[in-house]
Amino acid sequence: MKTFTLILAFFISLFSHICMAQSDQQAISDTLNDYIQGTSFNDQSRIKNAFQSDALLHLQKTDQANWVVKASDYIGWFKEENKGKFNGRIGEILDIDIAGNIATAKVEILVPAKSLRYTDLFLLKKLDKRWQIISKSASSDTSNRNGKRILFIASSAYFHGETQLPAGVSFSEIVIAYHTFKQAGYTVDFVSPDGGALPLAYINTSMPLHKQYLYDSDFMFAIGNSKTPQQINPADYVAVHYLGGTNAMYGVADNQQIQAISMAIYERHGGIISSVCHGTAGIVNLRTQDGQYLVSGKRISGYPEDYENQSKAYFAQFPFLIKQSVELHGGTFLYSPRNTPHVEVDGRIVTGQNYLSSQAVAEQIIQLLEK
Missing domain, CATH: 3.10.450.50 (Nuclear Transport Factor 2; Chain: A,)
Incomplete structure (x- = not known):
């Protein structure tokens, strides 16, 4: 009993310190x-x-x-x-x-x-x-910074569904797009359903861009302190960009606050909606003011279930499938052979197949914004 009391006191103290720091x-x-x-x-x-x-x-x-x-x-x-x-x-x-x-x-x-x-x-x-x-x-x-802001949308999920199978945001998809926008003078903010630190995946310090941003304190502060949906004013942004990584399958597509933010930027403020890889999961349920699915009648790309390891345990946790959902909602899903870039631009919707498409997606967004 004494041991239990000491352990309980330790965790209460730890929780108190964490809350105080926050x-x-x-x-x-x-x-x-x-x-x-x-x-x-x-x-x-x-x-x-x-x-x-x-x-x-x-x-x-x-x-x-x-x-x-x-x-x-x-x-x-x-x-x-x-x-x-x-x-x-x-x-x-x-x-x-x-x-x-x-x-x-x-x-x-x-x-x-x-x-x-x-x-x-x-x-x-x-x-x-x-x-x-x-x-x-x-x-x-x-500085060439123009004051215009891009909102990166990421999942807060650390695991696949209710399992202990790890999941995270693709670090490549973050840094490639982030770097492209920053070089062009844009400011990037991050939002996630829960706010705070983003779960990260696929970090490779042998890649120069990964290494550059992994040791960039300003960047790491940003992804360690993503905003909550309540902190976002849609009028501040010219585009949203849904990031991939398999955790994008959880908690974003059905988040009504994030949906409202994206559609306000798109419909009320004339902004762009974009996604890459599994990030396309985040846009499949978006609806316009007239109730139509955003993807209806649009050319959309993303990571197709055809390229998933469907025999693996993680795949069984997916709450829906990206290509199937786009097609069910009236969109045309397009993609190229595995491990090749593919980008679709349909009006103010820009989507890419995989992390190899991240730079091209960002460049297409910049072109649209600077027309």
């Missing part, structure tokens, strides 16, 4: 978002809420490499008469690292109209139970 990260995110939104919309009250009153900013200007500015002076740069007006700054949290009651954070600020990218580094401290910025330093460089 709570602190959210609180820090809230502080950083006060800074981001405050400086983007000239809201002095939100900026003031983010900074500790004695905070210092270490900036730079032409004749001064270390230009020290008081937080109170910095806040005054954002005129109260312009409150609520967007000034062209687009912010994104890139990293948060917590150590007890102190933390560091990195934020990216894009100013597309001026082809500028600022990198802000923050030191935060928990004071009177509130996380506040006590110091900021920043650098800037020219």
Whole structure:
């Protein structure tokens, strides 16, 4: 009994620490978002809420490499008469690292109209139970980033169905498309049904692009902290991209919130819906406002069940089949021989057969967006 009590106490303590860490990260995110939104919309009250009153900013200007500015002076740069007006700054949290009651954070600020990218580094401290910025330093460089956002949709499933057979998001399909979009100036966000860390599969550090992003802290923070559907505003995105990996068969196609996000981007905001490999599972149940299946009358590609190892245990767990579902819902499913790329573009729907198609799918999306 004593042993059981000790074990129970250990797990209660562990759970408490995990919850506290998650709570602190959210609180820090809230502080950083006060800074981001405050400086983007000239809201002095939100900026003031983010900074500790004695905070210092270490900036730079032409004749001064270390230009020290008081937080109170910095806040005054954002005129109260312009409150609520967007000034062209687009912010994104890139990293948060917590150590007890102190933390560091990195934020990216894009100013597309001026082809500028600022990198802000923050030191935060928990004071009177509130996380506040006590110091900021920043650098800037020219950038081709256009401020337009692509939403990558991934599954949260770690296993096939109710089994212990591991499943995950194809790392190749993430990094190839991510790299292509970033090189073209787009910002990529991740969303999953549960939010948080994405389960990953098929990582190969012998592949240069895998290695590049596996050790990229900003990228790893993004896939380790995917957004929940509730955090997504469809108006912020020009396209959605459903990622593959066999876990894409679970929890995405039937997620009504994700369905609503995708169709709002597609129908209300004129955006693009795309998928690759098993990611096509995510679009088979999407319906337009008139109740028709999105894939009806469309040319669609993805990973066909013909190429699955149908005798394996994982296949028996699939809740539906991609090619069969597309065809049942009125679409034409097209694909090429195994291990060759294949892309279909039908209006604002872009789909690819496998990870080898990821770059071409991303390039087709970019072409459509830049027409």
